[in-house]
Amino acid sequence: MDTGETFSDSFTIQGRNFLDAGQVSTEIKSELKDLGIDPAVIRRVAIATYEAEMNVVMYADQARLTLRVTSQAIRVTVDDRGPGIPDIGLAMQEGYSTATHEMREMGFGAGMGLPNIKKNADDFRITSTVGRGTTLEIRIDIN
Amino acid sequence: MRCLRICPTQALRARNGKALLLKDRCIDCGECVRVCPNHAFIPQTNSFSDFSKFKHTIALPSPVFYSQFGRDVRPAAILNALKTVGFDDVYDVACASESVSIAIQEYLDSDESPRPVISPFCPTIVRLVQVRYPNLLDNLIPIDSPMELAAREAKRLAMHERGLRELEIGAIYLTPCPSKMTALQHPPRKKHSFLDGMIPISQVYPLVMRALAHAAGEDGRPDVRGLGLGWPILGGQVASLKAEERIAIAGLTDVMRVFDEIENGKLKDIQYIECHSCPTGCVGGSLTVENPYIARGRVLRLVEKYGSEPCQDRQKVRELYHKNFFSLLGTIPPSPVQPLDDDISRAIHKMHRRNQIYEMLPKIDCGACGAPTCMTFAADVVKGDAETDECVFVTMKTLEAKSKNLLDTIEKQSKKLRINPGRHDHEASASR
Numbered sequence: 001m002d003t004g005e006t007f008s009d010s011f012t013i014q015g016r017n018f019l020d021a022g023q024v025s026t027e028i029k030s031e032l033k034d035l036g037i038d039p040a041v042i043r044r045v046a047i048a049t050y051e052a053e054m055n056v057v058m059y060a061d062q063a064r065l066t067l068r069v070t071s072q073a074i075r076v077t078v079d080d081r082g083p084g085i086p087d088i089g090l091a092m093q094e095g096y097s098t099a100t101h102e103m104r105e106m107g108f109g110a111g112m113g114l115p116n117i118k119k120n121a122d123d124f125r126i127t128s129t130v131g132r133g134t135t136l137e138i139r140i141d142i143n
Numbered sequence: 144m145r146c147l148r149i150c151p152t153q154a155l156r157a158r159n160g161k162a163l164l165l166k167d168r169c170i171d172c173g174e175c176v177r178v179c180p181n182h183a184f185i186p187q188t189n190s191f192s193d194f195s196k197f198k199h200t201i202a203l204p205s206p207v208f209y210s211q212f213g214r215d216v217r218p219a220a221i222l223n224a225l226k227t228v229g230f231d232d233v234y235d236v237a238c239a240s241e242s243v244s245i246a247i248q249e250y251l252d253s254d255e256s257p258r259p260v261i262s263p264f265c266p267t268i269v270r271l272v273q274v275r276y277p278n279l280l281d282n283l284i285p286i287d288s289p290m291e292l293a294a295r296e297a298k299r300l301a302m303h304e305r306g307l308r309e310l311e312i313g314a315i316y317l318t319p320c321p322s323k324m325t326a327l328q329h330p331p332r333k334k335h336s337f338l339d340g341m342i343p344i345s346q347v348y349p350l351v352m353r354a355l356a357h358a359a360g361e362d363g364r365p366d367v368r369g370l371g372l373g374w375p376i377l378g379g380q381v382a383s384l385k386a387e388e389r390i391a392i393a394g395l396t397d398v399m400r401v402f403d404e405i406e407n408g409k410l411k412d413i414q415y416i417e418c419h420s421c422p423t424g425c426v427g428g429s430l431t432v433e434n435p436y437i438a439r440g441r442v443l444r445l446v447e448k449y450g451s452e453p454c455q456d457r458q459k460v461r462e463l464y465h466k467n468f469f470s471l472l473g474t475i476p477p478s479p480v481q482p483l484d485d486d487i488s489r490a491i492h493k494m495h496r497r498n499q500i501y502e503m504l505p506k507i508d509c510g511a512c513g514a515p516t517c518m519t520f521a522a523d524v525v526k527g528d529a530e531t532d533e534c535v536f537v538t539m540k541t542l543e544a545k546s547k548n549l550l551d552t553i554e555k556q557s558k559k560l561r562i563n564p565g566r567h568d569h570e571a572s573a574s575r
Contacts, residue, residue, distance in 0.1 A: 007491040026403045034522075035490045036482025039277045043406060050407035071487040116408065142487065 007035065007069040013056045015082065018106075021057045025049040028067055028076075035069060041142055044120040045074055048138050051113040052078045058103055059083065060133065073122075076138040084130040092118070092126075146175040146184070147515040151395045152274065152480075156523070157513035168480050170270035171322040172395060172420045173429040186321030186430065189340035191229055197313030197339070199305065201297045202230035203290060204317040206237040207375040207425045208344055209367065209445060210438035216355065218367035218445065224354035228347065230315070232301065238454040239293035240371025244383035245460040246286050246469040251386050251414050259405065259413035260284045262380060266326040267420035268398065269475065276402045277477035285332055286469040289371065290316050290323070294337035316341045319375075320428030322420065332473035343430035369454035373446045376439045377424035380417040382446075391417040393424055483525065497525045505536040 009031060011024045025046050032042045049065070056063040060082030068075040085091045092114050099109030118124045123139040146155050146162055154168035155175060162175070162183055176184040194200050202225045209218040218235070225233045251260065263269050263283040272279050294314040301312050316323065318341040327336045373379035378391040390413060392398050398418050404410055421427035426442065427435035463469070483497065484490040500521040507517070512533045514520035523529040532538050 005488050005491040005495075007494050022403065022407060025407055029403070029406070031494075033275075033479070034483055035487060035494060036485060037487070039477065039479075043278045046406050047408045050409075069487075069491060071491070 005070070007031075008067060010064060010066045013053055013060075013063040013065055013078075013080075015056060015059070015061045015063075015080075017057060021054060022050060024053050024065055031067070032069070032074070037069075037074070037142060041074070041140060044140050045076070048117045048120045048140065049076055051116050052076070052136055052138070054108070055113050056080050056082070058099065058108060063133075071142065073139055073141045076136075076140075078136040078138075079133070080135070081133045084132055085126075085128040085134055086130050088126055088128060144510050145178045145180070147510050147513075149174045149178045150515065151399075152271075153515045153519050155515065157510070167478070168274065170267050170274055170420075171325045172267045173321045176321060177429040186343070187324055188318065188321065188343050188430075189315070190342065190346070193340055194313045194315060198311035199231045199301055199307055200229075200313040200315060201232045201234055201294075201301060202226075202315055202317060202347075203234050203236050203293050203297060203338070204347075205290070205319050205323075205344065205375070205425065206240060206371060207319040207428065207431060207438070208317055208347075209237070209372070210375060210426055210441040211344060211348060211431060211433045212352070212355065214441065214444070218372075218449075219364040220355060220358060221351060222367070223364055224351045224358060225347070227354045228350040232297075234293055234297035234300075235367050236289050236293040237367055237371030237374070238369055239289040239296065240374045241369040241383070241453065241455050242292060242460050242463075243286065243289050243469065244370050244374075244380065245455065245457055246464045247284060247380070247415065248384055248386070249461055249464040250284060250286065251384070257282055259410055259416045262415070262417045263331055264288045264380075265419050265421075265425075266322045266331075267395075268418045269331055270322075270325065270478070271395065271398070271420075272402075273475060273478040274480060275399070276406065277479060278406055279402060280475050280477060282405070283331070283475060285471045287333075287471055288326065289374070290326075291330065291337050292469070298337060313339045315339060317344050317347050318342070318428075319344050319425050319431045320421065321430060322428075331475050332471035334473075344428075345430050345432050348432045366449055367454075368449040368452040370450060371454070372450050373442060375425045376442045377419055377422075378417070379424065379442070381415065384415060386414040388413045389415040389417070391419075393419040393427075394422040395420055483522065493525045497521045500524050500531060503531065503537055504534060509535075511535045 013024055014020065028049055029042055029046050032045060056078065060080040063078055063080035066077045090096055094115045095111040097109040097111035103109050117138060121138045122141045125137040126134065128134040144157065147157060151172060152168045152170055154165045156163045156165065173186065176186055204225065209221060212221060222233045222235060259282060261279065261282045261284065269283065272283060298309055298312050298314055301307055302309060314337060316338050318324065324341050327338050327341060330336045370383035373382050377393045381389045381391045392401055401416065419425065423435040423439055426438035431438065482490055483493040501518055504517040504521060508515065512520050512529065514523055520529060520534065524531055
């Protein structure tokens with residue numbers, strides 16, 4: 001029975017905050033579990049939001065992540081303030097990464113972040129303005 | 144109230160002065176047993192009288208048992224003592240642990256399953272995965288546990304050497320924790336356990352203490368030896384493996400943190416994760432006697448003395464592995480906590496209701512309502528299991544509002560009647 005209800009929640013992700021990194025995707029998982037969403041769907045949302053969250057922490061100043069759940073789909077929007085992405089096509093290539101040496105030492109920089117989001121989403125849009133920031137729109141269908 | 148807070152899955156509520164356990168959330172960690180000052184939680188284990196129906200009983204002590212006695216007490220002496228306290232025979236489980244570590248090594252070397260592989264030997268961890276992390280069920284390695292393999296072998300020997308039927312033999316595990324009982328009643332991936340019951344280590348301990356004091360001397364039992372001696376402590380499984388990247392974690396908060404990372408797609412380079420609910424590993428189980436840190440020291444000394452002598456023929460065990468001797472073919476079913484509703488639209492509606500109720504609450508998680516947190520209380524109200532006026536703060540606010548109303552009404556009425564209660568009133572009488 002679709003009453004058109006939407007559950008929404010929003011979170012702030014702080015750039016360079018490696019201490020709290022990953023907490024937003026964990027919180028989202030918990031809310032989706034309370035809603036009774038299928039675990040396989042939750043896994044895809046977890047991976048996509050985690051990659052998005054890590055990108056913000058590594059490269060941006062701050063971001064707002066909005067979660068919207070209906071009985072049909074889960075939508076995650078990540079709107080950040082940061083350097084932006086000059087060449088989105090290049091950024092989407094597997095293996096391409098702009099991670100610093102320190103980040104690679106921490107285990108990041110495989111260059112799979114954005115490709116992983118695309119792999120796990122049913123719809124994925126990315127727009128960016130250099131010097132302003134980047135916006136990701138992710139949709140994962142509930143079946 | 145301590146139990147409400149300590150429960151890692153918020154499975155406890157206080158109702159009418161008693162503790163209520165929500166079974167779909169309980170993962171059998173035993174912390175409530177440990178923490179209750181009134182001993183209100185009784186672990187479901189067996190006592191000796193449960194085994195009188197068996198013709199032949201075999202005690203299978205967890206290797207934790209070897210660490211519970213004095214510094215110079217040999218495991219072999221402990222096994223001998225067990226034969227004099229009511230068991231017909233005894234079987235060393237540490238040797239089975241060594242076989243299992245060889246089997247795990249073979250699995251890691253030859254199987255292509257998802258990484259990281261997670262140890263399934265702590266039944267609380269298995270329950271945690273069933274309840275909270277069903278996506279990781281396939282990561283739990285599908286091999287049987289040392290206690291099961293030991294019971295199977297002990298029974299086979301008894302049947303062979305004494306001509307007994309399996310039904311006549313009682314295999315009894317001496318357990319360091321209540322969680323192991325779950326694995327007996329609901330063994331992962333198979334229908335029945337080879338064990339027939341469990342007695343807490345704390346119950347057998349005084350009997351063995353007495354027996355050791357009266358011990359007439361050695362009966363020539365060879366020393367217990369092998370990699371399995373290290374398994375009772377955190378890191379014991381990992382120390383027995385040769386895998387490249389392997390880690391050992393204990394304590395549910397830290398285990399959940401790592402499980403969240405795996406669900407996020409991280410830690411794919413890790414081969415094996417040894418997980419324990421109890422922070423020090425099994426020596427910290429709630430049914431042990433000795434201080435877990437002292438017990439840990441004893442385990443390390445036993446490993447130093449006897450750990451490097453193998454008790455199994457490695458090649459033979461590897462061949463057994465490839466003949467599926469250790470494999471379990473069943474699956475572990477997910478066991479998720481009841482969501483707010485089975486229908487997502489209704490669940491969304493209830494989530495809104497829950498958050499609305501939460502806004503009314505003081506958000507201090509005081510527990511006076513009988514729920515561990517304000518958020519769980521709000522969820523209970525939405526599910527119909529509680530009423531908002533069970534919250535002391537909500538009731539106080541309501542009463543405050545009602546008394547304010549009452550005071551306002553009194554003031555209004557007295558103005559109407561031109562009465563000023565408590566003042567000498569000649570104006571009023573003049574206007575009447």
